[in-house]
Amino acid sequence: MNDHLTNALLRPWDGPLGAPPFALVRAEDFLPALKVAAAWHRAEVTRIAEQAETPTFENTIAALERSGEALGRVRRLFWTLSSAHAAAGIRAIEAEVSALLSAHSTVINHNAALAKRIAAVHASRHDAGLTPAQVRLVESSYAGARRSGAALGAEHKERFAAIQSRLSDLSVKFGHNVLAATADWILDLGEDDLAGLPPSQRDAAAARAAAAGAPGRFHVTLDRTDYESFLSFSTRRDLREKLWRAFTGRCNGGEHDNWPIIAEILALRHERAILLGYADHAHYALEDSMAHTPAAALALLEQLWEPGKRRAAEEAAELQALIDAEGGAFTLAAWDWRFYAEQVRRSRYALDGAAVAKHLRLDAVRQAAFDTAARLYGLSFTRREDIPGYHPDVWAWEVRDKATGPVGLLFTDYLARPEKHGGAWMGTLRVQEAMDGEVLPVVYLVANFAGAPPPDTGATRLSIDEARTLFHEFGHALHGLLSRVTYPSQSGTAVARDFVEFPSKLMENWIVSKEVLSGFGVPETLIEAIRNALSYGQGFATTELIGCSLIDLAIHTCEQASADPRAFVDSELERLGMPPAVGLRHRLPYFTHIFDGGYASAYYSYAWSETLDADAFEAFAASGDIFDARLAERFRKEILSVGDTRDPMESFHAFLDRAPDPEALMRARNLIDV
The missing domain is CATH 1.10.1370.40 (Neurolysin; domain 3)
Structure with a gap:
């Protein structure tokens, strides 16, 4: 058979x-x-x-x-x-x-x-x-x-093969542990435990509980979108702490302990690098990146680290003052930060996250992404109900260029399910190429938004951050869909790791623009609040992101890290002065980007790509029209369509006729005075 x-x-x-x-x-x-x-x-x-x-x-x-x-x-x-x-x-x-x-x-x-x-x-x-x-x-x-390892001798080739095999096995085990630990834990709540939660999260939690055979109860999961929303809105500090400890404690011991796996992965990566003639895994991994060396990547991170920490300290002091003014007899903790930051946004900028979510229906945000691509690149997206996905929540979309015809096929898969890995990502089922005639791409988008199927109902509402995630992954999809190269190895997103996030980060800018937000019926005052609040919280956001990047580089440049990675990370965080109320965005035991993905030594790529994104969007804004046809055409031609047919720095230079401005990200994150 x-x-x-x-x-x-x-x-x-x-x-x-x-x-x-x-x-x-x-x-x-x-x-x-x-x-x-x-x-x-x-x-x-x-x-x-x-x-x-x-x-x-x-x-x-x-x-x-x-x-x-x-x-x-x-x-x-x-x-x-x-x-x-x-x-x-x-x-x-x-x-x-x-x-x-x-x-x-x-x-x-x-x-x-x-x-x-x-x-x-x-x-x-x-x-x-x-x-x-x-x-x-x-x-x-x-x-x-x-x-x-093609140039290695026979004995070293044998060892190289053994390392590759073992790393493959360990990566799978790491991912399985994270998936199991995430799926195994539920915060089971009653009606009295829901104070502060927006209706959309209440409804999603009720639907999950009902599906699990617990009608009348409410289930909050360890999916990041669920987690961040609960920490932002729940007035129950005890429950916020319980959820935070469960989320950050995943795979940190017990049945799904990933620390032994981490230690072995680090040791094997270092051994492989030495076999191939590199100083360490970071030098091996970054050789074909835009940064080329760990030192260059570290220089960018260090430029952001101290300003980020200073801004985070200012934010922490402000949040502590708010706690004290309310009569709270406690010190700001990690499970408090998002909740009180939300209060600051409400009081200072009149930004009510729950009010924003009322307007950001999943189906409407998805359509806004399609409309943005239509205005920028002349694309259309038509639902193909005759093309099944791998799950009923997965929908197929025919993508066409209004001037030239078919572009490719897009699948979207946005709702959280237990059998899905956490986070959001874009993938390719068939790459665009033209070796023996044009082959159109087939790409897909996955997210874990808390909601109820099908994905076209108004029941699923997104926060502004979740809407940015949708636009981010859609930017990756456009990179795959609009590729026009000859050879499959150079197609679409097959570019340097620290360049691949550039088109996706750039796409995020449109969802927070006045031009797009007004299309959801968001009142002008709320749009203004969103825009004004964008600069707030950048100390927290910068520190948790750059902290992860610094730890990633540190564990892959120090041979001793594999001996006791837990102790090594604790020591590094102390040396760096990581604010405990911020912490790492991804703790190592569930850091799938670097242990079950392609970002080992390269998590800094998000900051690197964000520098390119900030610089590029400044050009759109300076034109007076963020849908400027000339700039959009140049971006499609010089960035999206060329794949890996040339050095990415050449592509950026072809787009703006100059090298990137290294201070663009500092301005975008409000870390320097403009």
């Missing part, structure tokens, strides 16, 4: 706009399909590596780009489901799938004949009449082979 003739996963996707056959997907088909597809890929690579012809771009690099199409298709589909719809059958095989793919990748990368051909093409790349994009692809292919 699972051979290649009957396994639906191995057949090309022939759904409308290249949609995957979600209705035919069965968990038990993945391992057989991946094994067959991996064998096909190895055979393709063997033919490329062992051919008699002199190595050229076309018969080696381009041939590699064409290889492994079936494997890539099945692999992307599996990881989509494992993160967004991880049913028991998927979770049960995730470790085996990860090990299989890791081993397969190592076999390909350690093919000596293939490495020799890639090196030969690399040596002659400037004399072969190649385009700049082709030269860049050759260089990235050569660097990728070297960074994957």
Whole structure:
């Protein structure tokens, strides 16, 4: 039943706009399909590596780009489901799938004949009449082979393969622990425990409890959106503390303890870096980034750290004064910060977060994102009810350019479910490329907004921060959808880690603009309050973000960190002077970005990309029209469409005719006087 003739996963996707056959997907088909597809890929690579012809771009690099199409298709589909719809059958095989793919990748990368051909093409790349994009692809292919251990001796290759396999296994275990710890805990409340909560959160908590067989009760989860909303509005300090301790204590011991996994991951990453000739994992990870070195990344973070702490101290003093004025006999704690910051926003800026959420219905914010893309890039989004998703909450949208026609397919998946990983992200099921004719992209967006299905009802309301998250991920989607490159490895978001967040961060600016907010029926006074309040709380926001980035770099540049990572982090936080009432946005035991994702040593990327974003949006604002057609066209042409066909700094320079202004982020975060 699972051979290649009957396994639906191995057949090309022939759904409308290249949609995957979600209705035919069965968990038990993945391992057989991946094994067959991996064998096909190895055979393709063997033919490329062992051919008699002199190595050229076309018969080696381009041939590699064409290889492994079936494997890539099945692999992307599996990881989509494992993160967004991880049913028991998927979770049960995730470790085996990860090990299989890791081993397969190592076999390909350690093919000596293939490495020799890639090196030969690399040596002659400037004399072969190649385009700049082709030269860049050759260089990235050569660097990728070297960074994957292709140049190592036999003994070191064996150890490298063992490290890769173990890291793959540990990453899966880390993610499973976070998912389990998050799903296993519920704050069960009664009617008397809901003081201060907005109606939207009450309704969502009631719906969750009813679904769990507890009608009349209210369930608050450890999903970040639920957590942050409760800490912002609940007047029950004891419950805020209980939720905070549960959220920040995940995987910090007990059944789902991630500290031993963290220690082993750090040690193996360091060993791998040394094997490859790097000083540490951070130098290995950042070699192909915009920053290039940990020192350059650290310079940006240090520029923000002290001003952020000073502003956070000012904010803390103000919040403590508010507590004292109310007669509270306690010192500001981490579970108090968001609640009292919300009070400041209400009193100083007349900003009522609950009042804002009344206007920000999920369906309306989603439509506002579509409308913004229409005004900037001439795109349209049409619901395709004939294209099923992997869950009833997942909707398909046909994306078209009003001038040129089809652009791609977008799936949206916005509501929280127990089987989803936390947070929000964009992914790609099929990348845009044009090697043998135009292939349109298929991308998807995932979030964990607390609400009730279906996602078009007015029952699901978003905070302004959640609305920014939706726009942020939509910015990633546009980066994937508007890609127009030839080679799949250079497509869409396949750019430097510290550049990939630039289009997404930039997109956030429109949801907080007067032009967009007015479309929700938000009163002008409330719009003004939102705009004025944007600069407030930047000390807290900067410190919790930059603190994570500094810790990420520290643990990946110090070999001793793996001996006792918990003690190392505590020592670093003390050295940095991290305000205890702020703390890290992501504590290490649930920091999936760096232990079950691609941001190890690169969490600073958010700040780096935000610098580019702040500078770029200043240009839109300075034009007098944030929908300026000329700037939007340049951004699409020079940033969104070019993928990794050139150095990202060249792309930024092509967009604004200059290098980025390093002080733009300081101005945007209100950390310097303007």
